[in-house]
Amino acid sequence: MGEAIGVAGAAAGIGVGAVFLGAGLAKLRNRRVFPGVVANYRLLPEPLVAPVAVTLPIAEVVIGLALFAGLRVAAVPAGLLLLAFAAAMAINIGRGRSHIDCGCGRPELRQPLSRALVVRNLVLAALLLPLLMPTPPVGSALWFVALAFGVALYLLTLLANALSALAQGPLAMERNSR
Template sequence: MSAVAADLAVSGLRVAGLAGAFGTGLVFVHAGLSKLLHRDVLPGVIANYRLLPDVLVAPVAAVLPWAELVLGVALLAGGPRLAVVPALLLLGLFAAAMAVNIGRGRRSIDCGCGRSQLRQTLGWPLVARNVVLMALAALRLPAALPSTGFELATALAGGLSLFVFYLLFNAIAALAVSPVAARVNAGIKRR
C-alpha cells in the first residue's frame, strides 16, 4: 500500500468515525428530548416491554432521557472516544429488548424510540437499525478526530445525513404499519 493510499484510508476512517459519532449523537439528543417532552407516557412504554420489575420502571424512566442527552452531547462534542462505549451498550440493550419482545410475539407495543406523531411498533427493521447505528458509532473507537477543516466539514455533513436518514427510516417504518397503510393494502388486494 502506498503512502498516499494509507493516508487516504486513515483520513477516511477519521471522517467516518466522527460522522458515525455525530449522527448517533443527534439520534440520542433527539430521543432524549422526545422522552423528556413525553415523560408522562415513558413509564408505560418501558413497562410494556415486560423486562423490568415494576419497582425499576419509574427510576429507569426518570434516568433514561438524561442518559441519552448526556451521551448525545458527548458524541456531538467529539468528546473522548470512550463516550462511544456506553452509547454502544445502550443501543445494544435497546436492540436486545426489542428482539426479546419480537421473539415473544409482542410486536404491537410502541418501541419508545422517540415519541412523534407516528407510532412505531416493534419489528426486525428497528433491531437492524440499532445494529447499524452501533456499527457506525463504533467507527469512532479507533479513529482520531479529523485533522483538517475539510475532513471535519465532511464528517459533520455525513453525521447530519445519517440523522436525516434515521428520521426518514422511522417515518417510513411507522407509516408501513399505520391504519392508512392497511387501508391502502386492502384496496390493492381487492383489485
Template sequence: MAQGLAIAALAAAIGIGLILLQAGLSKLRHRILLPGVIANYRLLPPALVAPAAILLPLAEIAIGAALIAGLAPVPVLLAMLLLSLFAGAMAINIARGRSHIDCGCGRSQLRHPIGWPLVIRNLLLIALVAPRLLPAPPLSVLDIATATAGGIALFLAFHLLGAILALIATPAAAYRR
C-alpha cells in the first residue's frame, strides 16, 4: 500500500512538474503578453506587475524542474502554494464577476476564460501532489519508471482537459466563417 501511494505521489509530482515547466516556458515565449494578463486580474499594484511577470515564469520553471527531478518537500510545498495562489486569484475575480478574463494558464494560442472548473482543477492538482509530503519507502528503478509514465499521462490528460474546457468556453461565433 505504501509503495503504491509513493509511486502515485511521485507520478503526480512529475506530471505537475511537467505542467509547471511547460507553463513557465510558454510564459517566457509570450513574455510581452504576460504583464497584461497579470494586470487584468487587478490584484497587484501596477508597480508590481512587471516584476511579477518576470518572476512567475522563472518560479514555474524552477519548481517544475525540481518536481520532475523528484525533489521534496520544498518544491512540493512551493507548487502547492503557487497553485493555491492561482486558484485564489481566479476565485476572487470570479466572485467580482470578472470571469471573462483569460486565465494565463500557459497556452496563449487557446484563450481560456477563468471559471470554477479551473479553480477546482488547481485544487485537485494540490490534492494530487500533497501525498508527496508523506514519508515514503525507497523506490526501485521500475517504480520510478512507472511513476514517470504516470506523470506523463497526467500531463497529457491535463492538456486534453484544458483544451476541451477552453473550447467549451469559446463562443460558437468563433467557429463561423
C-alpha cells in the first residue's frame, strides 16, 4: 500500500509540477498582459495587482521545478495555490463574471472561467495529497511508472484545457448562435 501511495505521489508531483512549470513560463513570456488578467479578477486592491502579477509566475516555476524534482514539501504551496485559484474562479463565476480569462497560462487559448476549471484545480490539489503522507522512496522501476503516469496527467490536463477553451471559443459560440 505504501509503495502505491508513493508512486501516486511521485506521479502527481511530476504531472502537477509540469502544469505549474508550463503555466509559469507562459505567464513570464506574456508578462506585459498578465497584470490585466490579475486585475480582471477584481479580488485584490490595486496596489497589490502588479506585485502579484510579477511574483506569481516566478512562484509557479519554482513550485513546478520543486515538484518535478520530487521535493514533497512543495505539495503544500502547490495545493494552496490551486485552491486559491479555484476559489478566485468560483467567486467570479458566482458574480456572473465567467467571461474573463482564467489566466491559466495559455494566452493563445483564451480560456473563460468555468466550473470545469474550478473542478480541475480541486482535482489537481487532491492529487497532491499522497505527497503529504509518509511513504518509502519510490524505487527505480516504479519511478518510471510514476514518470509515465505523471506525463499522462500533464497531457490530460493540457487536453482538457484545450477542449474547454475550444468549447467556449468564438467558433463554438458562432455554431451555438445558429
